[in-house]
Structures are given as structure tokens and as C-alpha cells.
Amino acid sequence: MRKVKAVAIVAGMYLAAILSETIMYLGSPTYEGGLGIIVFLAILGFLSTKAGYRWFDFLFAIIPFYGIFYIFRIAYRIAFLPNKDWALRGTSGVSE
Secondary structure, three states, rough: OOHHHHHHHHHHHHHHHHHHHHHHHHOOOOOOOOOOHHHHHHHHHHHHOOOOOOOHHHHHHHHHOHHHHHHHHHHHHHHHHOOOOOOOOOOOOOOO
């Protein structure tokens, strides 16, 4: 079920990007595109902080081939967020 949720999260991000592109295209006859990728990366940047990554790690999504893996890795972690199974960055995982 976690994998289905991860695919749904990625599909939702793509849908938001396509929707923003469509709205801009219909609103301006001189629009040449580009807002969709900014919306997609902004959503990914927000989600990456919730999944235990730094805010600027969303830039890994720009790298060809690895970016696809990274996008699904973030979505996979977000899909199981209430039950985190990863250590927080900068901690040894041992509670005092």
C-alpha cells in the first residue's frame, strides 16, 4: 500500500504542475512555459524537509535518471510519514 501511496503522491505533484501550466497558458497568449517545473520542484522542496532531507536537496531531482529515483524516494518516505523508519539527520538515533 505504501508504494501505491508513493505513486499517487508523485502523480499529484505532476498533476499540480500540469494544472499550473494549463492555467498560465490559457491566461496569457504569450506564455512560453516553465512554470510547471517550478511548481513541481517547489512541492518537492517542501516535501523533502518533511522526509528528513535538507531543503535544497530537491535539486537532485534535476539530475537525469537519478532525479526520477530521488523523486520516488521522497514520495516513498512521505507515504509512510506517521510511522517514520529512518533516523533524523545529525542524530545517532539513540535517545537519552
